[in-house]
Amino acid sequence: ETGVTQTPRHLVMGMTNKKSLKCEQHLGHNAMYWYKQSAKKPLELMFVYSLEERVENNSVPSRFSPECPNSSHLFLHLHTLQPEDSALYLCASSQDWTSGSPGETQYFGPGTRLLVL
Amino acid sequence: GENVEQHPSTLSVQEGDSAVIKCTYSDSASNYFPWYKQELGKRPQLIIDIRSNVGEKKDQRIAVTLNKTAKHFSLHITETQPEDSAVYFCAASGSYQLTFGKGTKLSVIP
Numbered sequence: 001e002t003g004v005t006q007t008p009r010h011l012v013m014g015m016t017n018k019k020s021l022k023c024e025q026h027l028g029h030n031a032m033y034w035y036k037q038s039a040k041k042p043l044e045l046m047f048v049y050s051l052e053e054r055v056e057n058n059s060v061p062s063r064f065s066p067e068c069p070n071s072s073h074l075f076l077h078l079h080t081l082q083p084e085d086s087a088l089y090l091c092a093s094s095q096d097w098t099s100g101s102p103g104e105t106q107y108f109g110p111g112t113r114l115l116v117l
Numbered sequence: 118g119e120n121v122e123q124h125p126s127t128l129s130v131q132e133g134d135s136a137v138i139k140c141t142y143s144d145s146a147s148n149y150f151p152w153y154k155q156e157l158g159k160r161p162q163l164i165i166d167i168r169s170n171v172g173e174k175k176d177q178r179i180a181v182t183l184n185k186t187a188k189h190f191s192l193h194i195t196e197t198q199p200e201d202s203a204v205y206f207c208a209a210s211g212s213y214q215l216t217f218g219k220g221t222k223l224s225v226i227p
Contacts, residue, residue, distance in 0.1 A: 031213065040219070041219070042217040042219045043215075043217040045214060045215070045216075048214070050213065056214065103148070103210030103211070103215065104149075106215060107163070108161045110160045
């Protein structure tokens, strides 16, 4: 499969559950991102990995834990979530950037629709 | 940090008319401005982008203009078709972080 894939596509979990979201990119990119998309809000950047190192953590609660084992795979581990965490979680990838250069185009996966009960 | 404002939040046009969506940004260091289209239940997809060394870019019915002095950029869709109906997001970036606008829901009425 080409592009950026995400699994599962839909997830329902209780507040005490532990689950993981998976993202895989087949574009040869070396930067990966997690975004949260809630209704009536802009896309919110959560985490950025470049060359498997985390370079951004936008004040995300510790109940979200990212993992990037290699440049093609990205995980988001979830535990003790709250109902307000229900949203569409999007993964994206891009080429790496260099300081001072224009941004690189980000390509999105289809997202995981998460419902926390 | 960067702040991106997008207007309007909803836009309805008759098929064949033009649609214009405008965005402003706050960080003068931003130099990359992509536009994404998101259809219902689908992923955001890049439709066009512009970099700070260019004032205008066209791709068939879609064009983007950038005014760095005023810190605003716009998406223009001509000869709209029903399949153009979607939510459109603008974004601004100076490096790796894309800051998105809140989106514009475009409805093209047949």
